[in-house]
Amino acid sequence: MFELLKTDPSSKARVGRLTTAHGVVDTPVFMSVGTQGSVKALDPRELRELGTQIILGNTYHLHIRPGMEIIRAAGGLHQFINWPDPILTDSGGFQVFSLATIRKIQAHGVEFRSHLDGSLLFLGPKEAMGIQRELGSDIAMVFDDCPPHTSTPREMRAAVERTMRWARECREQPRAPGQMVFGIIQGGIDATLREECAKALVALEFDGYAIGGVSVGEPEPEMMRAVEITEPFMPAKQPRYAMGLGTPAQLVELVARGVDMFDCVLPTRVARNGTRKGSISIKAGAFKADFRPIEESCDCFACRNFTRAYLRHLLNVGEILGLRMLSVHNTRMFVKVMEEVRAAILNGTFAEYRRDFAANYVPTQKVLLARAAAADR
C-alpha cells in the first residue's frame, strides 16, 4: 500500500506513494484538518483546487456531533461530507486528554465528560476503532494516551504503557473494508521510552506509524528531538506521520528527518497570512492601501483575485470572504511547499531546496520569541 519511490542522499527525506481505498496520496503530504467534517471555511472544490490530497476527520468531535447514527445513515464520512478522496481519522485520544474533563482512566479506555454539554462518555480502543470503522476512513489511528509534555517520568511511562496496551487492543478490532490502521508512538523526549513504544507497536504490524505527543506545547527543539529519537525505530518501508505539526519551515525540516505525513490547523485557524517572507497580519494598517496579493508568487485563488487592501477591509468589517481567502491562501502555501519538496527530492535537489527554504523563510514572531527564550535557558 506504501511504495517508496526515492530517498534523498543528503538526508532522511523520501518520496512515496500511499494507495488508499479512496485514492492515491503522494508523500510527503500535508493533510488539511476537517475536525468536525469541514475544513474550516473551505468547500471540497476549493480543497481540490488547492491540491489537497487527503483530509482529516476527528472521532471525538464527530462522535459527539452529529453522532454516529447520522453518519452511518449517510453511508459513512466520505458520503456525509461529500469528500470522495482519502480521509484519515484521528482516534479521539488527543481530544479526550486535552479537551474533555477526564473522570476516570480505566483499563480499557477513558470515562470523560463532553467538553460541550458535560455528558458522560466513554472512549477506549474498542470504541474508537468502532467509530472509525463506521466513519469508513481510509486511515484509522489507534486510541492512545497523549500526556502533556510537562509530565513526570513516571506519568510518561504510564502513558506509554497504556498506549502500547491499547494499541494491541486496537489492532484486534475489525476494520472497514480497505481501511488502514496506524500505530501512535508516545514517549516524550525520553529516547528509551520512544524506542520501547516504537518496537512494541512495530511488532503489532500496523500499516503505518505516527509520532504522537508532539505539538503539545513543547518548544521546537524538544519537538525535533522527539522526532529524531523515534524515527530510527519506524520501518522505512511504511509511512511515517508526525501528528499536529507544524509551520512550513518545520515541515521541511521534518521531511529531512524522514517524516512523510503532516497535519496542522495553522492554515485554517489563524487569521494571519503565511508568506515565505514571514507571517503577516493582514489587518495591520500598513496594508490598507497595499494592492499587491498576499504573496506575489502564489497561485491560489485569493492571490489571483484579491489585494491585501481588500482582504484587510473584509477582515476589518467582519466579512466571511476575508476569512475564506486567508484559509485558501494559507492552505495552498502548505500544500505547495510539499509539492516543491517532493519535486526537489525526485530531482535530487532537496539539500539545496532545504537550505534555501531555511535561509529565505522568516518565522513568525511567536516562533522567534520561543527560540530566543530557549536559547536563554
Place this chain on the structure above:
Amino acid sequence: MFELLKTDPSSKARVGRLTTAHGVVDTPVFMSVGTQGSVKALDPRELRELGTQIILGNTYHLHIRPGMEIIRAAGGLHQFINWPDPILTDSGGFQVFSLATIRKIQAHGVEFRSHLDGSLLFLGPKEAMGIQRELGSDIAMVFDDCPPHTSTPREMRAAVERTMRWARECREQPRAPGQMVFGIIQGGIDATLREECAKALVALEFDGYAIGGVSVGEPEPEMMRAVEITEPFMPAKQPRYAMGLGTPAQLVELVARGVDMFDCVLPTRVARNGTRKGSISIKAGAFKADFRPIEESCDCFACRNFTRAYLRHLLNVGEILGLRMLSVHNTRMFVKVMEEVRAAILNGTFAEYRRDFAANYVPTQKVLLARAAAADR
C-alpha cells in the same frame, strides 16, 4: 441604454435590457447586496455561477470603511472588490436615516454620527454623488430622505419636498464616465405625494427611477399599494427599481406591477433556506437525517453537493461552510425566479407562471403571521 424587449399582455410585466458601462443586465433582475464591498460569504466566481448580473454597493458604509482614499487608490469599486460586472450603488440616504444618529438635517444634507464610532459626518446630494462618482458605479442613486412608514402626513410631505430638492442637486453633479443616475420616488402610501414626487423627478430626466420608502417595516399590502400608486408615473421606457424588496413571491407580483429591478438582503442575511414549498429552518431536528438537498429541483452548488443533514450539522457546530451554502442556495433561488420570469414573459406564459408560482409558493411563517394580523385589523 434601456431597451424594452417585450411587454406582457396580462399584466404590466416587461422584459428589458439595460446596457451599463460594465456590461448588459437582463431585466427583471435580482441584484445581490454587497453593502460593504462583499456579497455576504460569496466570492465573485460563485456569484457569476449563480447567474448574478449586477451587485449593490453602499455609499454610507464604504465611505466609512475602508474610506474613499483607499477605493480611489484601488482605481474604483469594481477594481477594489474584483467585480468587473455592473454595480449599482445606493446613495447612503437610507442608512443615514435608519442607522446613524442624526444631529441635524440641513438644507443641503444631513449631519450625523457614524453608527460605528460616533464620529461626526456629513452627507448630502453633493457628497453622495461625489462618493459614487469615485466609487465608479454603473448606476448611482440620488440622495433622498427616506422617512419611516409611521411618519405623520406633515413629516411625509417634508421628506418628499426634501427628496425632490436634493434630487435636483444630485442631477447637477458630475458623474463618472458612463455612469447612470436613478431618481428615488418617496411619498409613502399617499397617492398625491407619490405622483407629485414622481413628476418632479421625471422632469429632471434621470436614467431610471426607483420606488423608495418601501421595505421600511410596512405590511405587505401597504408595500404593494405604494408600488401601484407610483408606477403609473414612471416612464415606461426607463428601468424601474423597487428598493430593498422582497420575498420571491413578492418579486413575481412586483414584476406584474411593472417593476424591473430588485435588491434584497434576505438570501444572504438569514440562516434560513428558501424553497418553493416554504422557507425551512435547516437547523431543525427534523432534518438531522434528511439526505435530500435543500431543494430537489435546484441546480445550485449547495444542492448539487450537500444534503440537508450535512448543512444542518455545519450550522449546528458553527462551521462557515454552512452559512456559505445557505447564501449560495438562497441567492440562486432569487436569481432563478427572475430567469424564469423573463422566460415566461418572452414566451407569453407569464400569467400562467404567476398563477402557478402563487399557488405553489408557501410563504414564511413571518409573512403568514403578518398577513393574518393585517386581515384582523
